[in-house]
Amino acid sequence: KAGVTQTPRYLIKTRGQQVTLSCSPISGHRSVSWYQQTPGQGLQFLFEYFSETQRNKGNFPGRFSGRQFSNSRSEMNVSTLELGDSALYLCASSKLAGEKFFGPGTRLTVL
Amino acid sequence: AQTVTQSQPEMSVQEAETVTLSCTYDTSESDYYLFWYKQPPSRQMILVIRQEAYKQQNATENRFSVNFQKAAKSFSLKISDSQLGDAAMYFCAQEVLFYGGSQGNLIFGKGTKLSVKP
Numbered sequence: 001k002a003g004v005t006q007t008p009r010y011l012i013k014t015r016g017q018q019v020t021l022s023c024s025p026i027s028g029h030r031s032v033s034w035y036q037q038t039p040g041q042g043l044q045f046l047f048e049y050f051s052e053t054q055r056n057k058g059n060f061p062g063r064f065s066g067r068q069f070s071n072s073r074s075e076m077n078v079s080t081l082e083l084g085d086s087a088l089y090l091c092a093s094s095k096l097a098g099e100k101f102f103g104p105g106t107r108l109t110v111l
Numbered sequence: 112a113q114t115v116t117q118s119q120p121e122m123s124v125q126e127a128e129t130v131t132l133s134c135t136y137d138t139s140e141s142d143y144y145l146f147w148y149k150q151p152p153s154r155q156m157i158l159v160i161r162q163e164a165y166k167q168q169n170a171t172e173n174r175f176s177v178n179f180q181k182a183a184k185s186f187s188l189k190i191s192d193s194q195l196g197d198a199a200m201y202f203c204a205q206e207v208l209f210y211g212g213s214q215g216n217l218i219f220g221k222g223t224k225l226s227v228k229p
Contacts, residue, residue, distance in 0.1 A: 033216055033217075035217070035219075042219060042220075042221045042222065043202065043204075043217075043219035044219075045216040045217065045218070048216055056215065056216050058216070088154060090156060092156075092217075097144065097206065097208050097215070098144040098161055098163065098206065100146075100158070100206070100217060101158065102148075102155065102156035102157075104153070104154065104155050105154050105155075105156075107154075
């Protein structure tokens with residue numbers, strides 16, 4: 001069974017631009033959640049989608065948004081990028097509670 | 112609010128020896144999962160072991176085992192017969208379940224960097 005895939009793996013943007021990251025969950029998994037990892041703040045929860053509905057949201061500004069499609073694939077968007085948005089963005093998929101599997105992440109660098 | 116604390120930023124162990132990583136958590140919920148994730152330099156987050164809060168028996172996965180003390184809200188990871196491939200960041204995490212048992216999000220500790228000496 002294929003694992004969680006994330007595209008692109010690396011991304012370089014400049015301040016003020018916007019970016020879209022994609023996550024394809026494991027087949028059969030309907031929940032997709034996103035996490036931001038930085039050296040200073042560690043791993044922080046962004047949001048979680050289940051069957052195309054956002055069920056839970058972390059404490060991030062409105063510049064961070066996401067969506068989920070009918071095939072469970074998810075995208076997250078960051079508008080008006082700031083230097084502090086530079087991070088590793090991890091996506092996790094799950095079918096049941098207690099079973100979150102992570103993708104390899106997208107490394108975003110904002111210049 | 113739920114919190115997860117890892118008090119050891121770095122640990123070191125000799126190959127073939129045993130090491131224990133500490134984790135404490137805080138929650139008022141009764142239904143949750145606890146996890147240890149491993150993140151090697153490749154950055155791929157790998158699930159090492161998980162524990163359901165309602166289970167008294169400590170989880171084990173080959174060389175990895177946990178000491179789950181629910182009353183003390185402690186969840187330590189023991190790695191036996193340490194191998195060079197065990198070198199990585201280890202994150203303790205908690206998943207508090209929504210009402211009805213549906214899954215919630217993960218709350219992570221800051222991590223412990225484990226070095227393994229040959």
